[in-house]
Amino acid sequence: xxxxxxxxxxxxxxxxxxxxxxxxxxxxxxxxxxxxxxxxxxxxxxxxxxxxxxxxxxxxxxxxxxxxxxxxxxxxxxxxxxxxxxxxxxxxxxxxxxxxxxxxxxxxxxxxxxxxxxxxxxxxxxxxxxxxxxxxxxxxxxxxxxxxxxxxxxxxxxxxxxxxxxxxxxxxxxxxxxxxxxxxxxxxxxxxxxxxxxxxxxxxxxxxxxxxxxxxxxxxxxxxxxxxxxxxxxxxxxxxxxxxxxxxxxxxxxxxxxxxxxxxxxxxxxxxxxxxxxxxxxxxxxxxxxxxxxxxxxxxxxxxxxxxxxxxxxxxxxxxxxxxxxxxxxxxxxxxxxxxxxxxxxxxxxxxxxxxxxxxxxxxxxxxxxxxxxxxxxxxxxxxxxxxxxxxxxxxxxxxxxxxxxxxxxxxxxxxxxxxxxxxxxxxxxxxxxxxxxxxxxxxxxxxxxxxxxxxxxxxxxxxxxxxxxxxxxxxxxxxxxxxxx
Amino acid sequence: xxxxxxxxxxxxxxxxxxxxxxxxxxxxxxxxxxxxxxxxxxxxxxxxxxxxxxxxxxxxxxxxxxxxxxxxxxxxxxxxxxxxxxxxxxxxxxxxxxxxxxxxxxxxxxxxxxxxxxxxxxxxxxxxxxxxxxxxxxxxxxxxxxxxxxxxxxxxxxxxxxxxxxxxxxxxxxxxxxxxxxxxxxxxxxxxxxxxxxxxxxxxxxxxxxxxxxxxxxxxxxxxxxxxxxxxxxxxxxxxxxxxxxxxxxxxxxxxxxxxxxxxxxxxxxxxxxxxxxxxxxxxxxxxxxxxxxxxxxxxxxxxxxxxxxxxxxxxxxxxxxxxxxxxxxxxxxxxxxxxxxxxxxxxxxxxxxxxxxxxxxxxxxxxxxxxxxxxxxxxxxxxxxxxxxxxxxxxxxxxxxxxxxxxxxxxxxxxxxxxxxxxxxxxxxxxxxxxxxxxxxxxxxxxxxxxxxxxxxxxxxxxxxxxxxxxxxxxxxxxxxxxxx
Numbered sequence: 001x002x003x004x005x006x007x008x009x010x011x012x013x014x015x016x017x018x019x020x021x022x023x024x025x026x027x028x029x030x031x032x033x034x035x036x037x038x039x040x041x042x043x044x045x046x047x048x049x050x051x052x053x054x055x056x057x058x059x060x061x062x063x064x065x066x067x068x069x070x071x072x073x074x075x076x077x078x079x080x081x082x083x084x085x086x087x088x089x090x091x092x093x094x095x096x097x098x099x100x101x102x103x104x105x106x107x108x109x110x111x112x113x114x115x116x117x118x119x120x121x122x123x124x125x126x127x128x129x130x131x132x133x134x135x136x137x138x139x140x141x142x143x144x145x146x147x148x149x150x151x152x153x154x155x156x157x158x159x160x161x162x163x164x165x166x167x168x169x170x171x172x173x174x175x176x177x178x179x180x181x182x183x184x185x186x187x188x189x190x191x192x193x194x195x196x197x198x199x200x201x202x203x204x205x206x207x208x209x210x211x212x213x214x215x216x217x218x219x220x221x222x223x224x225x226x227x228x229x230x231x232x233x234x235x236x237x238x239x240x241x242x243x244x245x246x247x248x249x250x251x252x253x254x255x256x257x258x259x260x261x262x263x264x265x266x267x268x269x270x271x272x273x274x275x276x277x278x279x280x281x282x283x284x285x286x287x288x289x290x291x292x293x294x295x296x297x298x299x300x301x302x303x304x305x306x307x308x309x310x311x312x313x314x315x316x317x318x319x320x321x322x323x324x325x326x327x328x329x330x331x332x333x334x335x336x337x338x339x340x341x342x343x344x345x346x347x348x349x350x351x352x353x354x355x356x357x358x359x360x361x362x363x364x365x366x367x368x369x370x371x372x373x374x375x376x377x378x379x380x381x382x383x384x385x386x387x388x389x390x391x392x393x394x395x396x397x398x399x400x401x402x403x404x405x406x407x408x409x410x411x412x413x414x415x416x417x418x419x420x421x422x423x424x425x426x427x428x429x430x431x432x433x434x435x436x437x438x439x440x441x442x443x444x445x446x447x448x449x450x451x452x453x454x455x456x457x458x459x460x461x462x463x464x465x466x467x468x469x470x471x472x473x474x475x476x477x478x479x480x481x482x483x484x485x486x
Numbered sequence: 487x488x489x490x491x492x493x494x495x496x497x498x499x500x501x502x503x504x505x506x507x508x509x510x511x512x513x514x515x516x517x518x519x520x521x522x523x524x525x526x527x528x529x530x531x532x533x534x535x536x537x538x539x540x541x542x543x544x545x546x547x548x549x550x551x552x553x554x555x556x557x558x559x560x561x562x563x564x565x566x567x568x569x570x571x572x573x574x575x576x577x578x579x580x581x582x583x584x585x586x587x588x589x590x591x592x593x594x595x596x597x598x599x600x601x602x603x604x605x606x607x608x609x610x611x612x613x614x615x616x617x618x619x620x621x622x623x624x625x626x627x628x629x630x631x632x633x634x635x636x637x638x639x640x641x642x643x644x645x646x647x648x649x650x651x652x653x654x655x656x657x658x659x660x661x662x663x664x665x666x667x668x669x670x671x672x673x674x675x676x677x678x679x680x681x682x683x684x685x686x687x688x689x690x691x692x693x694x695x696x697x698x699x700x701x702x703x704x705x706x707x708x709x710x711x712x713x714x715x716x717x718x719x720x721x722x723x724x725x726x727x728x729x730x731x732x733x734x735x736x737x738x739x740x741x742x743x744x745x746x747x748x749x750x751x752x753x754x755x756x757x758x759x760x761x762x763x764x765x766x767x768x769x770x771x772x773x774x775x776x777x778x779x780x781x782x783x784x785x786x787x788x789x790x791x792x793x794x795x796x797x798x799x800x801x802x803x804x805x806x807x808x809x810x811x812x813x814x815x816x817x818x819x820x821x822x823x824x825x826x827x828x829x830x831x832x833x834x835x836x837x838x839x840x841x842x843x844x845x846x847x848x849x850x851x852x853x854x855x856x857x858x859x860x861x862x863x864x865x866x867x868x869x870x871x872x873x874x875x876x877x878x879x880x881x882x883x884x885x886x887x888x889x890x891x892x893x894x895x896x897x898x899x900x901x902x903x904x905x906x907x908x909x910x911x912x913x914x915x916x917x918x919x920x921x922x923x924x925x926x927x928x929x930x931x932x933x934x935x936x937x938x939x940x941x942x943x944x945x946x947x948x949x950x951x952x953x954x955x956x957x958x959x960x961x962x963x964x965x966x967x968x969x970x971x972x
Contacts, residue, residue, distance in 0.1 A: 057744065250701070
């Protein structure tokens, strides 16, 4: 039996951003943030997008921000649930197969008819499904209970009105009695004016869209889909389809993460790979801010000499002009950052904090806000598997939080580990291995190794196997936690 | 434990279209088609769309039509998995915390570097994650195992190259030995040239898109998303947001089904409601054919005098000029139709067959092909619940079959019925009641009644409760079949 996930898994409650004990680096002495602390920091800084009025046709998948009440009763008037004849029940009380009631047909009521003639004693009106019950009538007898006005015995259908206009006149034989209200849908029997149609927070799927249309709502106030800009960094990156030079690789992250952002519900824009030049990166990001509710970068966040995202965007770089100078970077310096830095200093208003997570893959991560609107930015590591796993764990929840969804996480289940050899995991890190989950059997098998460059294996996985921080070996047959992807 | 559904449920194997016993009407004497027979007829007539080459960015969710093999090894060259120093292992074999190996730094290798200097005995090259291993080097030592060239003890990071260009020269102290190949990702260790990257039939999710990008594919041959045109019929229909006149209701079907088609993976176009005029409907459909891979109509398929879809599109109307004339429609006439009509006559090449299904809701249905390209058309009943349930059971699988997906059906599970009173269902009909499924408890409760106008209840449901044809009463606590929606 599957269960929807709690955000954290195992390693204690997350420290809300800016709410941690002053002077204490999240994650403790080694400067490593826990997965949960980082996630809490991200989600704590994300506000759902401001609501807008959208045409109903554009609101699929969006979250309603206010209760919608019914203003027009559903259905708005008593109407027929069958094609047949509207009658007075006394007239057909004794009708039978051998003794049909013979009624005078006084007209035709199509769906959409306005004023209808009153049905008097001994009379009937031919009526279509959805058409308003005429005054005087108390029930509808289906056409199959009549001769359809043909005089030729029980009917199975009416003739098309265009071909047989005389069907709305003459006589009809009714072979069965009907109770008052039979085959009549009463006004308001589905919903009454003033009823709550949908509460705030409802995610609009097709049936909810249908209900809003049915009660006459042409537009609806929802949180829009977030616009997510994805850019990859790295002077080694080549656009797929182009020629690959020596020492170069194809850019895959921006394609994979743009697709993943779309799947998460975002309107995603892929920006071509940016080279490892801090000025170029800053300029590109500045250009993109206009259309971004969230920015995602990949690469350049680690400890290398060309880690451009870190160089261009780090909070330290903005706050401390001297940080660029030789000698300003000391061992331990990168432990700084986060919602609360050493000394309890709150995160700078603009700028991105780079931190190391107790996680594999995905150790180096950046998070912060940028630009005049404080647009959130997640800087993911550049290895393809690291960036994808980071997206699943941090960006996808952020996108869904922007949408105002309550359930921002992938479902998690427990499954029996199927593997020939025990899995090994580094001490103190939460490991996310790619796995093939079998729902029928309740099992999961590792796919490929732990290398963060194994994109071919990633493409064969449908789950992430979670190995907790305190666990270094997982024996075959162990029940393990699994994050279900896609 | 949930399971993916088999297409049919319970009532025997489906009769493939055009393959039934000659002279036998599917469903037998009463002229009712089973749900399974109708579904088999629809799916039997649907061909997956012809494949096209799509840019990778547009291929999310599409199905690959040919095997994709790896042409460039992944990774394409031996490269570093860490930021650090490329070394010869003999030079650092006896390195220790107190006795570091001191190597001459001969240069800097950033990711994307082409030709690199050979690393000779006693030398090292500073190297970044993803950068090609230089000639002569056998392993990489992470920067954290060195002094980072600072002479100041173990380092935690490199200085940004822009700020500290001298990092690529001078000396570096290495505090630990490394084995050959340490922190090196070998060429082809993820995938080798000639390997099968993805087999035909793969559904392209984000990781698969990423893999295709990684091996340099800028475009990919897939089946496109089907273009689905949805139109509702009925003179009573008013566009949401406009004023509702007497006897009129808002058009909800076209909104709900367009949304549902999008959710199923289609590119969906909503056409405004068409009045009950056969010529107007034919003209509208003709106009829409140009952009339709599949047409869906709602309303006008039953036995009423204004059932315009049936009037405008029925195969009989096209085949038999006399069918429009009075007297041509006899009792039992509507039993005709389907893949094999009475007398084993195959379905007319163009035209839509209207039939009754042993189903509630959704008894009247039409299916066929139309126009010069034999575009498939499903004509659904007009009641909102009927049309939505019909969409789920027949149109969604059709859309997914057009996409070339193998798994076209919603998942089905078994759940315990939670209800105060027994459910009742008409004899001989397969009933689909709206339900609220609780995955945690494995239970399902009916939501609203069986009325096919109850759209408010539909909007609170997440499942359909299936009551088989032979069952007329379902007691509380019974294990029942449930179709999971959304």
